[in-house]
């Protein structure tokens with residue numbers, strides 16, 4: 001976990017808007033997310049992925065949490081089916097490239113969609129007649145209703 005005092009968000013949004021944050025934090029693991037939420041007394045932060053769908057209009061005082069959880073893990077594989085678990089901080093297009101290289105079908109129409117894996121289920125990314133929901137199984141996330149970590 002890293003905290004910076006008054007940093008520019010220019011490099012954290014694709015518009016390159018040069019606003020500042022006074023409470024910018026990075027989480028590299030689920031554990032760091034929980035630790036951060038405890039630190040801010042479970043107030044809902046602004047969650048930031050790749051910042052490609054965010055337009056900052058002014059300096060941000062609210063806590064920002066950038067998710068950088070990495071990793072791609074194969075959970076199950078048969079002749080016809082593969083189930084993978086991917087960290088929210090992976091770049092979406094890197095995941096598509098990884099699947100295409102290994103000849104795993106399903107995501108190829110979603111190549112070049114900017115952003116991170118963690119944001120993909122938030123808006124159900126889609127392109128060329130394919131949507132994430134077509135291959136999506138579940139998302140491990142923290143509920144802002146009760147702050148429990150569970151699979152949705």
Ligand SMILES: Cc1cc2nc3c(=O)[nH]c(=O)nc-3n(C[C@H](O)[C@H](O)[C@H](O)COP(=O)(O)OP(=O)(O)OC[C@H]3O[C@@H](n4cnc5c(N)ncnc54)[C@H](O)[C@@H]3O)c2cc1C
Nearest residue numbers: 047048049050051052053054088114115116118119125126
């Ligand atoms: C040029 C361009 C082309 C695009 N083309 C497409 C397209 O073809 N299809 C399509 O579907 N979209 C498209 N988009 C939209 C964009 O790619 C998606 O919205 C993408 O999912 C945003 O990812 P991000 O990581 O940058 O999200 P951010 O901009 O960082 O965040 C977007 C939202 O998701 C939330 N969020 C981010 N990460 C998490 C997380 N880990 N947990 C909970 N909430 C989170 C944020 O709080 C915010 O509300 C395009 C955007 C651009 C700029």
